Amino acid sequence: xxxxxxxxxxxxNALDGLAARHRAVAxxxxxxxxxxxxxxxxxxxxxxxxxxxxxxFSPKVERDMEGGGPDGNNVVPEDEIGALxxxxxxxxxxxAAISMKAALMRRALSNR
Numbered sequence: 001x002x003x004x005x006x007x008x009x010x011x012x013n014a015l016d017g018l019a020a021r022h023r024a025v026a027x028x029x030x031x032x033x034x035x036x037x038x039x040x041x042x043x044x045x046x047x048x049x050x051x052x053x054x055x056x057f058s059p060k061v062e063r064d065m066e067g068g069g070p071d072g073n074n075v076v077p078e079d080e081i082g083a084l085x086x087x088x089x090x091x092x093x094x095x096a097a098i099s100m101k102a103a104l105m106r107r108a109l110s111n112r
Contacts, residue, residue, distance in 0.1 A: 017044030035071040
């Protein structure tokens with residue numbers, strides 16, 4: 001496989017995984033006061049490694065059934081805000097890398 005295309009696919013997959021995680025965190029925050037609500041978790045980093053080796057990519061969305069307060073809700077808003085911040089930083093960083101890569105490709109093609 002072409003390394004340029006493989007890197008582009010990997011970056012695109014990472015953005016997809018981060019978008020799925022963002023949706024899960026947003027749902028968790030929206031339901032922080034819902035009795036019995038169990039938070040969602042999204043893992044995709046191991047899938048990125050598989051996809052890099054030619055495997056398929058599918059972020060894993062699961063419910064965290066552990067613990068909870070007296071009402072059974074296990075959302076800790078501070079933890080979710082931290083997760084949301086990490087998602088936003090990574091998303092911006094990867095988006096910037098994709099933009100720089102596209103700019104370099106445009107420059108290379110225009111100099112032919």
